[in-house]
Amino acid sequence: MDDLVLELKTEIIKVLNLEGLKPDDIDNNAPLFGEGLGLDSIDALELIVLLEKNYGIKLEDPGKGREIFGSINIFAKYISENRKK
Amino acid sequence: MAVYIRGIGNISIQNTFLSTGIPQPVWYNEPYVRCIDPDFKFFLNPLDARRMSKLIKRAIITAKASISDSGIEMPDAIISGTGLGSIDDTEKFLTSMIENDEKFLQPTFFIQSTHNTISSQIAINLKCYGHNNTFVQGGISFECALSETMMLFADNKIKSALVGGYDEMTPAYFKLLDRIGFWKKEPFASQELSKSNTNGAMAGEGSVSVVLSDSKDQKTYAEIKALDLLYMPENITNSIFDFLQRNNLKSSDIDIVVAGMNGDNKGDSIYWKIFSELFSETSQAAFKHLSGEYFTSAGFGVWMTANIIRSKFLPSFVSLNNIIPGKYNNILLINHYRNKNYSLILLSAC
Numbered sequence: 001m002d003d004l005v006l007e008l009k010t011e012i013i014k015v016l017n018l019e020g021l022k023p024d025d026i027d028n029n030a031p032l033f034g035e036g037l038g039l040d041s042i043d044a045l046e047l048i049v050l051l052e053k054n055y056g057i058k059l060e061d062p063g064k065g066r067e068i069f070g071s072i073n074i075f076a077k078y079i080s081e082n083r084k085k
Numbered sequence: 086m087a088v089y090i091r092g093i094g095n096i097s098i099q100n101t102f103l104s105t106g107i108p109q110p111v112w113y114n115e116p117y118v119r120c121i122d123p124d125f126k127f128f129l130n131p132l133d134a135r136r137m138s139k140l141i142k143r144a145i146i147t148a149k150a151s152i153s154d155s156g157i158e159m160p161d162a163i164i165s166g167t168g169l170g171s172i173d174d175t176e177k178f179l180t181s182m183i184e185n186d187e188k189f190l191q192p193t194f195f196i197q198s199t200h201n202t203i204s205s206q207i208a209i210n211l212k213c214y215g216h217n218n219t220f221v222q223g224g225i226s227f228e229c230a231l232s233e234t235m236m237l238f239a240d241n242k243i244k245s246a247l248v249g250g251y252d253e254m255t256p257a258y259f260k261l262l263d264r265i266g267f268w269k270k271e272p273f274a275s276q277e278l279s280k281s282n283t284n285g286a287m288a289g290e291g292s293v294s295v296v297l298s299d300s301k302d303q304k305t306y307a308e309i310k311a312l313d314l315l316y317m318p319e320n321i322t323n324s325i326f327d328f329l330q331r332n333n334l335k336s337s338d339i340d341i342v343v344a345g346m347n348g349d350n351k352g353d354s355i356y357w358k359i360f361s362e363l364f365s366e367t368s369q370a371a372f373k374h375l376s377g378e379y380f381t382s383a384g385f386g387v388w389m390t391a392n393i394i395r396s397k398f399l400p401s402f403v404s405l406n407n408i409i410p411g412k413y414n415n416i417l418l419i420n421h422y423r424n425k426n427y428s429l430i431l432l433s434a435c
Contacts, residue, residue: 017193038132042192042193046191
């Protein structure tokens with residue numbers, strides 16, 4: 001799980017172009033949206049693309065993203081339980 | 086209706102950003118050159134900047150610099166011109182489509198790929214809620230943006246405007262144009278570009294923002310007196326003659342004529358013909374040996390001309406003949422893109 005968390009943080013920094021941020025700077029339990037990283041709805045779309053591309057998870061209900069993207073730990077747990085690749 | 090240049094900002098292949106006047110030139114001897122960028126981190130919030138293409142970063146930074154230079158708090162309109170918008174992100178988007186079998190398309194690259202994102206992103210960043218438009222008209226995009234702005238001033242719809250010309254030259258786009266003979270193949274030196282007797286130009290890219298207003302102050306650069314856009318004119322010399330006549334001027338009233346010579350022998354011969362027929366006794370100058378050729382390079386010409394008028398100084402490295410201008414009252418900027426789109430811009434001292 002620790003490897004997946006690190007991998008996920010690295011991918012998020014790359015995909016969302018969070019220049020100057022390192023994986024250690026992202027709190028595993030902090031909310032990704034609103035507070036914490038302060039991501040927005042376009043970032044949510046980017047993360048949905050990342051889920052499908054990297055882990056084969058197609059999010060049928062985009063509204064579910066609010067729950068899945070709650071924090072890095074929640075995100076990583078969802079991936080480990082649902083990944084197809 | 087008088088329209089004055091109140092502020093300017095320029096990122097180019099020269100050290101033009103935040104420079105006062107025209108800096109010492111940087112010379113090149115290869116046809117592919119990129120901008121000398123400032124450190125974006127000093128001017129943009131990292132969270133805001135992360136979704137901006139390089140072109141958008143340059144556009145916003147020069148927009149802010151020109152507004153700060155003008156002393157005008159917020160323009161009534163933002164009107165931009167671009168040939169290809171954020172082509173770098175368009176290429177990334179298309180490459181990703183091909184590599185991923187048209188799946189997993191990233192929204193950010195798509196957003197950047199729409200050309201009108203330029204004026205809108207500037208407006209979002211500045212929190213400007215006025216008139217907003219982006220012109221995509223190939224080699225005359227900047228002039229189209231300027232033309233709309235002049236009409237808005239004439240109709241008393243606005244009192245100030247931010248006008249810009251923004252384009253970038255990616256390696257892939259440079260290569261494509263190279264294959265159809267746009268760029269120089271033979272060795273050259275950019276300081277000698279106007280004397281070139283070979284075909285092909287030196288490529289460039291740039292971001293020029295200009296704040297215009299219906300009022301002037303002590304720092305005002307120049308007045309934009311008139312603008313004409315022409316498509317493949319039958320006789321460009323006659324067109325210039327008519328343009329001057331409509332503005333109650335003779336060719337001898339023009340103190341300096343500035344041409345968009347880009348080193349392409351075929352296209353530059355048109356300027357030499359105009360010079361010999363109308364401006365043989367006039368001080369002649371060029372600007373594309375400093376900016377390179379790109380869709381909105383006329384913006385660089387306006388930036389340079391405005392600086393010449395305000396400083397009342399014609400640097401030797403832009404001068405094409407030995408005639409020293411006696412006055413700096415009227416400068417005519419002549420530009421054409423591939424002998425199709427022509428523009429005539431008359432700038433005057435104020």
